Amino acid sequence: MGIFKPTMYKKSIFDIDYSLLKGRGITCLIFDLDNTLGLIDNSKCPLKTKRLIKKLQDDFLIIICSNNTKRRLLPYLKELGIGGVSLSMKPATYGLQKIKKKYNLKKKEMVIIGDQIITDVLAGKRFKIMTILVDPLGDKDLKITGLNRKVEEKILQKYEKRGLLKRGNYYE
Numbered sequence: 001m002g003i004f005k006p007t008m009y010k011k012s013i014f015d016i017d018y019s020l021l022k023g024r025g026i027t028c029l030i031f032d033l034d035n036t037l038g039l040i041d042n043s044k045c046p047l048k049t050k051r052l053i054k055k056l057q058d059d060f061l062i063i064i065c066s067n068n069t070k071r072r073l074l075p076y077l078k079e080l081g082i083g084g085v086s087l088s089m090k091p092a093t094y095g096l097q098k099i100k101k102k103y104n105l106k107k108k109e110m111v112i113i114g115d116q117i118i119t120d121v122l123a124g125k126r127f128k129i130m131t132i133l134v135d136p137l138g139d140k141d142l143k144i145t146g147l148n149r150k151v152e153e154k155i156l157q158k159y160e161k162r163g164l165l166k167r168g169n170y171y172e
């Protein structure tokens with residue numbers, strides 16, 4: 001199985017069966033921020049996202065793990081009343097390690113949910129936790145992410161040929 005292949009692949013955070021995750025022993029949902037919880041342009045957390053996160057807080061510990069700055073992350077953390085790691089250096093496992101330690105979690109309780117194969121999914125795979133890929137909420141990316149997308153396209157082409165992963169072919 002490929003290093004970039006996520007455990008699950010869903011259209012968005014609104015399409016994930018969270019009760020299934022709970023049933024599999026997941027207690028902590030770790031979300032990417034940009035293009036997963038909100039658009040690059042959403043300086044504040046979108047209402048739809050807020051509603052979902054608030055609901056999920058009944059069942060899960062919710063954390064944001066972002067490669068973006070503290071300044072970008074803080075309005076989301078405040079609005080949602082949750083914890084998070086900025087400058088998390090995904091695909092390095094630094095941010096995930098920090099979260100695991102701080103909240104005293106086991107790897108089998110953690111899932112990372114994000115829109116990028118070469119940061120979110122790869123970080124999760126390297127850390128050996130469950131990974132969920134979602135499609136990006138919008139077309140607009142940070143500059144660095146624009147470069148990542150080109151690499152991602154190449155990976156997706158290869159994976160599609162091998163029958164591992166194809167855009168729009170969701171699974172769980």
Ligand SMILES: [Mg+2]
Nearest residue numbers: 032034035115
């Ligand atoms: Mg993202």
